Amino acid sequence: MKLYDMELSGNCYKVRLLCSLLAIPYESVPVDLVNGEHKSAAFLCKNPRGQVPVLDDDGMLVWDSSAILLYLARQYGGDYWLPLDIKTMTEIMQWLSVSQNEILYGLARARAAMKFNRPWDIEQCRAHGKLGLAALEQHLSDRPWLAGAHETIADIACYPYVALAPEAGVPLADFPTIRQWLKRIQSLPGYITMPGIVNPDD
């Protein structure tokens, strides 16, 4: 299995993290985003959106981090990381959506504006991201995981850019319940980190 990858991308890290939790071996193929390799004709054949991550599982190409999490969970994780009962699957979809909305277009864009000079309105992105954090903080106040009875791909999808929020200029001091959830994920057997993620209590 090959993962077209970028070390500082939270979306790529989601995939690396789930692979590690599931003990799936893979080869990381770095994509040179700085020099535009993701917009080359060769790469667009793998992913018409010109983004990382892309997974190549013996010729089965999957792009989009949420779709890759779904694929890995169902192909290699039995029923654990994405149960198919309607209620749990619906809850997981809700938080996958939050991961692609407030978290990606809020927190991740604010981080990309600060760290990679992307042309987004930082304050607008931070405000959008904080709406997502408020929803997470409330939702986690009476349960340990986002959806269902245990950890799922919903937690993996939301985790990276929340854990990286301080790099977006959004400290997590006011979100004690989220900080407990971050530590719960960091305690999972097989957990790996990425550059920029700090101890939630620091």
Add this chain to the structure above:
Amino acid sequence: MKLYDMELSGNCYKVRLLCSLLAIPYESVPVDLVNGEHKSAAFLCKNPRGQVPVLDDDGMLVWDSSAILLYLARQYGGDYWLPLDIKTMTEIMQWLSVSQNEILYGLARARAAMKFNRPWDIEQCRAHGKLGLAALEQHLSDRPWLAGAHETIADIACYPYVALAPEAGVPLADFPTIRQWLKRIQSLPGYITMPGIVNPDD
């Protein structure tokens, strides 16, 4: 079944459209977005994100348009609209993600900036939306539907804000394959429209 609804919202229309295609009866409860009803304490109990649509199916509350499509498909649509084989489910998730990324943060935001004076950078949003249209145009060049062998919730999720692209100042003249796909959806038994959607050939 109650749908907390807003006539001009493409995200609400997705749900109305799938209900109509599945012949599911429901009561539409209009939410007064202009006067901020979606941010009221009463509404935030239904959806902590303060957005429409929200579905209330006999006490089962579901927010987020993608999650509602998933719920309705699995609860009332058998295996047709969201098949669970890994390959098709992965493909559907890819296009649900496009619907929440380039289409929502590109096309829908550009439309909201034009139509409802929302504070988004219109040109930036249009450029982002066009990336999504290019991916759709390429993907549909050799298949009639976005995922699997027939229409699915992937098509329903992507359809509204693509059909409404002219309201975002993004004409579809350069996307003939997309226009054929729009007409294919408009020919489905039970299809309903919403204000702002015009004949793709006009």
